[in-house]
Amino acid sequence: MSLTADQKYRSWVEVNLDNFTANWEAMRTLVGPAVKILQVVKADAYGHGAIEISNVALRNGACALGVANADEGVQLRVGGIIARVLILSPSTDREIGEIIKYDLTPSVSDLGFARQLQQSCRKANVRVPIHIEVDTGMGRGGILHTEALAMIEEIFHLPNIAVEGVFTHLSISEIPDDYNLMQRRLFEELLEKLEAKGIPVPLKHMANSGAVLNYPAFHMDMVRPGLMSYGIYPSPETRSKASLVPVMSFKTRVVLLKKFPSGYSIGYNRTYRTEGPAHIATIPVGYGDGYGLMLSNQGEALIRGKRVPIVGRVSMDMCTLDVSDVEDCRVGDEVVLMGKQGRECIAADDIAKRVNTISYDVLCALGKRAPRIYIQKGKKDAVEPQLRRIFIPDEERSISRIDNIIRRCFQTRARNEELGDAIYYEMFETLFGKEDRQLELRTDFRYDIRVSKLTDRDALPDRLTGDYFRLATHIGYTKAIRDHVFLIGCALDNEQLAAFFEDKRCEYRWLLNRGDDLVMERDFRIDRVRIDNEDVPIISSGFTERGYEVWCGDERLKKKRNRRVKVEIEIETLKSKLNNLYSVYVVYPTRGLDITFDYEGTDFKNVREVSYFSGKHPYPRISREKGKWIKLKIDENDWIFPNSGVTFIWDL
Numbered sequence: 001m002s003l004t005a006d007q008k009y010r011s012w013v014e015v016n017l018d019n020f021t022a023n024w025e026a027m028r029t030l031v032g033p034a035v036k037i038l039q040v041v042k043a044d045a046y047g048h049g050a051i052e053i054s055n056v057a058l059r060n061g062a063c064a065l066g067v068a069n070a071d072e073g074v075q076l077r078v079g080g081i082i083a084r085v086l087i088l089s090p091s092t093d094r095e096i097g098e099i100i101k102y103d104l105t106p107s108v109s110d111l112g113f114a115r116q117l118q119q120s121c122r123k124a125n126v127r128v129p130i131h132i133e134v135d136t137g138m139g140r141g142g143i144l145h146t147e148a149l150a151m152i153e154e155i156f157h158l159p160n161i162a163v164e165g166v167f168t169h170l171s172i173s174e175i176p177d178d179y180n181l182m183q184r185r186l187f188e189e190l191l192e193k194l195e196a197k198g199i200p201v202p203l204k205h206m207a208n209s210g211a212v213l214n215y216p217a218f219h220m221d222m223v224r225p226g227l228m229s230y231g232i233y234p235s236p237e238t239r240s241k242a243s244l245v246p247v248m249s250f251k252t253r254v255v256l257l258k259k260f261p262s263g264y265s266i267g268y269n270r271t272y273r274t275e276g277p278a279h280i281a282t283i284p285v286g287y288g289d290g291y292g293l294m295l296s297n298q299g300e301a302l303i304r305g306k307r308v309p310i311v312g313r314v315s316m317d318m319c320t321l322d323v324s325d326v327e328d329c330r331v332g333d334e335v336v337l338m339g340k341q342g343r344e345c346i347a348a349d350d351i352a353k354r355v356n357t358i359s360y361d362v363l364c365a366l367g368k369r370a371p372r373i374y375i376q377k378g379k380k381d382a383v384e385p386q387l388r389r390i391f392i393p394d395e396e397r398s399i400s401r402i403d404n405i406i407r408r409c410f411q412t413r414a415r416n417e418e419l420g421d422a423i424y425y426e427m428f429e430t431l432f433g434k435e436d437r438q439l440e441l442r443t444d445f446r447y448d449i450r451v452s453k454l455t456d457r458d459a460l461p462d463r464l465t466g467d468y469f470r471l472a473t474h475i476g477y478t479k480a481i482r483d484h485v486f487l488i489g490c491a492l493d494n495e496q497l498a499a500f501f502e503d504k505r506c507e508y509r510w511l512l513n514r515g516d517d518l519v520m521e522r523d524f525r526i527d528r529v530r531i532d533n534e535d536v537p538i539i540s541s542g543f544t545e546r547g548y549e550v551w552c553g554d555e556r557l558k559k560k561r562n563r564r565v566k567v568e569i570e571i572e573t574l575k576s577k578l579n580n581l582y583s584v585y586v587v588y589p590t591r592g593l594d595i596t597f598d599y600e601g602t603d604f605k606n607v608r609e610v611s612y613f614s615g616k617h618p619y620p621r622i623s624r625e626k627g628k629w630i631k632l633k634i635d636e637n638d639w640i641f642p643n644s645g646v647t648f649i650w651d652l
Contacts, residue, residue, distance in 0.1 A: 249339025
């Protein structure tokens with residue numbers, strides 16, 4: 001017999017995102033609304049899928065994600081995650097480049113690394129947030145609590161490093177023990193000393209899953225749950241503290257059925273022999289899938305709602321089950337190695353006990369080469385699975401190799417080698433044409449244009465009133481700012497515009513449709529600049545070789561560097577009536593777009609738009625009211641690639 005057409009995989013891992021969300025609700029109830037939650041997603045989210053789990057955690061309110069090293073952080077960034085990513089383990093000097101490039105937050109355990117990080121940050125002209133780990137008794141990562149104060153004092157004064165948090169890690173939080181209280185006392189004593197010296201610590205944290213459940217007083221500013229978010233209790237003692245549901249199941253199918261006589265040996269080394277006539281099923285799972293050798297003749301599986309034993313030695317790719325007591329067992333039947341089937345359940349803890357390990361080990365290893373099937377709102381395949389679970393960092397670092405892979409993907413997607421190459425070179429020249437150009441990702445791009453007639457109240461020469469329109473533009477988007485002082489540039493030609501693009505400090509650029517009568521200082525005016533709804537003062541303005549420069553900044557923005565903020569810019573200028581078109585361009589990868597062209601009260605006729613947007617969903621929704629406005633919208637979850645834009649055209 002063979003598998004039926006609807007049986008997509010021989011073996012697979014089911015990840016129930018609804019259960020994950022339910023566990024999040026339980027965690028939020030435990031810690032309350034005032035405590036932030038960092039979702040631990042290291043080791044591919046304990047085998048559940050780091051990118052998929054991260055997205056759901058962020059939708060449920062996670063303030064940050066926790067990984068083990070820079071490579072795991074890069075994997076999240078490559079997967080489109082833009083939230084704060086904290087590296088929980090001590091980082092190496094080799095990882096500093098990735099930390100800066102991908103906006104990761106390292107945890108610092110020694111002064112030497114902090115000094116090296118400072119040098120690299122100064123060279124890159126960035127300020128990186130860090131968390132400092134303090135060893136209060138774990139005996140692993142972190143600076144010893146007796147030496148922590150002096151180290152933190154020195155790091156606090158490094159200009160390119162921001163101490164965002166200080167934390168410690170508990171070694172026995174899963175059970176109530178006085179050792180946990182001792183660790184907390186040592187940590188709080190350090191925090192009191194820092195406060196006395198005027199060193200602020202925005203985020204203080206020490207609670208992992210065990211402490212979230214056992215020690216409410218340990219929650220502080222933020223908690224770091226891992227295991228409990230995946231529905232596993234850290235210890236039997238914590239089962240009464242919260243209602244958790246397992247998120248992962250590991251399933252396979254029977255691929256072969258055979259009947260054997262009494263005394264027949266099964267598997268390598270003849271470790272099992274049938275005691276009588278037996279019906280043996282073969283499943284395509286072995287220690288190569290993380291189903292350990294120690295489960296030989298010890299493990300169990302569920303078939304048709306019944307428990308059956310693993311018999312014989314587990315081999316690399318297969319193992320065998322005695323299904324003699326399962327009525328009407330067939331090839332293609334579902335086999336559950338971890339999870340529920342009918343009224344029976346095999347939990348990660350059950351497997352761990354049989355092989356004398358812990359549930360963490362089981363979750364991380366089990367089904368490591370199997371595809372993930374994500375269940376959301378009760379539906380399978382709600383999230384497209386990633387068949388490859390292991391991220392190979394050298395692939396990302398080999399620029400020529402990754403470029404070639406992406407180029408071939410474009411060729412395949414376009415079904416035309418020449419067209420695929422054209423798309424590749426157009427987009428990647430825009431994104432990565434300069435080796436030192438930092439990739440900017442923007443979201444919620446909003447561009448509101450209001451065209452109006454000039455009036456006597458504009459206090460302009462009479463000859464301008466009949467030849468120009470007043471143009472008021474409100475620009476808004478969300479992005480990570482790199483410095484507390486930045487530039488808005490107005491160019492008179494394409495050469496000057498290109499020069500502004502070369503300046504990393506230039507936040508926004510404008511090409512002025514200049515007439516002979518225009519005066520830059522008067523007819524290009526920045527009315528307002530805001531960051532996170534707070535006004536940013538204009539420091540200076542004036543002409544340079546590359547055009548008209550307006551510098552803005554505020555010392556308060558230093559705290560926001562390398563963080564995502566809402567940017568708003570309001571500009572007023574004049575537009576010549578001889579030019580009957582207006583263009584808006586997207587020059588950075590942008591997610592979500594809303595453009596309004598408001599021309600009510602003008603003499604514009606036959607107003608229309610010509611747009612080109614590249615991305616997965618290139619066609620914006622267009623609405624209009626004749627004689628008043630045209631609006632274009634692309635949903636907030638859809639990306640627009642550079643070299644996109646729209647031009648509005650009209651007749652007079």
